Amino acid sequence: MKIVYLDAIPVGYCMTSAQGEGVVQIQFRGVSLSSDGKDFIRKIEGFLDKILQLAHENFHASDLRSFVAIIHKDLKVETYLNELEIFGEALVANAVSEGDPVRKSDIYHFDRIIFKDLEFPKDCGYIVILSNGWDRIFLYDFGPLNSGENLHLIDYDVGRFLGAGFSASIYNDIFDLDNSEWQKIISSGWFPFSYLGYEQQKDLFNHIKFDWKTDEIEAKIDDQFCNDCDAWLVKISNNEK
DSSP, rough: OOOEEEEEOOOOEEOSSOOOOOOOEOOOOEEEEETTTTTHHIIIIIIIIIHHHHHOOTTOGOSOOOEEEEOTTSEEEEESOOSEEEEEEEEEEEETTTOOOOOGGGGEEEEEEEEEOOOOOOOOOEEEEEEETTTEEEEEEEGGGGOOGGGOOSSSSSSHHHHHHHHHHHHHHHHHHHHHHHHHHHHHOOOOOSOOOOOOOOHHHHHHHHHOOOOOHHHHHHHHHHHHHHHHHHHHHHHHH
């Protein structure tokens, strides 16, 4: 761990433009993937790049595999570059045994990402970078660093937030939909849900996006649910616990 000090408190990223004394929207918590393009680069080159340069004088972007910054209100920042052990908890779709290789089709999603021996204080902001192959996942929350009515302490499970961001990268062909594609899927009456397998979701999404007939896919899903509904309900119950 290395400790550095900022010269100003980060409060978020501007979502709108304004001149002079205009009002703008600030996003204090969010997720951005390197596959998002300019949005990712713009955010990375802001607070994160400055913190990395302060903590590691000879840092190069290619060196980054994982990174965590815990940001305190007194401007102190605790940084961890490629040094924390990372564990993932996933909701499995198929039976697996210890030591088995796991494929995308074997899990529904990553429920939680855990950094060993690291806690996220409720009154501190944070920045996290995770890696998935060539993709990078940038997650942040500056809510605890704001004040007054804009103060938002960490009142949620950070691990689950990280898991959702990591899942968005792992299953990018499901999560990476524009507004019109989401609207088309929702309008079809087939909103995706956790207990539909990865291959089924991907196949269903493609059929809906390209206006292909979904009769055969729907019949298979109906049959699977009717034949295995008790097992699905058990999985749902266990996941809620």
